[in-house]
Amino acid sequence: xxxxxxxxxxxxxxxxxxxxxxxxxxxxxxxxxxxxxxxxxxxxxxxxxxxxxxxxxxxxxxxxxxxxxxxxxxxxxxxxxxxxxxxxxxxxxxxxxxxxxxxxxxxxxxxxxxxxxxxxxxxxxxxxxxxxxxxxxxxxxxxxxxxxxxxxxxxxxxxxxxxxxxxx
Numbered sequence: 001x002x003x004x005x006x007x008x009x010x011x012x013x014x015x016x017x018x019x020x021x022x023x024x025x026x027x028x029x030x031x032x033x034x035x036x037x038x039x040x041x042x043x044x045x046x047x048x049x050x051x052x053x054x055x056x057x058x059x060x061x062x063x064x065x066x067x068x069x070x071x072x073x074x075x076x077x078x079x080x081x082x083x084x085x086x087x088x089x090x091x092x093x094x095x096x097x098x099x100x101x102x103x104x105x106x107x108x109x110x111x112x113x114x115x116x117x118x119x120x121x122x123x124x125x126x127x128x129x130x131x132x133x134x135x136x137x138x139x140x141x142x143x144x145x146x147x148x149x150x151x152x153x154x155x156x157x158x159x160x161x162x163x164x165x166x167x168x
Contacts, residue, residue, distance in 0.1 A: 020053040112158040
């Protein structure tokens, strides 16, 4: 990073924060630092430049609305800048995705038969690959103690048409 312009370095730090898991550790070289972003990292060891990522939505905002282009503002446009200008940015959709990624719990969307249609987040605490023939059925993949509740929720939706949101 020391060979980059300070402005680009400043835009990379939020990207590093965004890329780390909550409380993940960032290790920088002796000549680097977190610059103007002390709200994103807590120092673990100043001598060895170890920083722990502090949970924050700020890096999501910085990454979504900032540019990590190698071209400087005065140095002309990046090769695909014209293409990006032609596309409309849907701020609502970008915000929804950022909020879901940062704050929504691990979840699964399944059809009335229990077949998984979509997975969000780390579901390993609740689901695991079922032994034997591979399946994407949420009931078959549920960890001990969950299949009965899942089966009941699916039955309720299928027979009574009542949407359900299970929490464990």
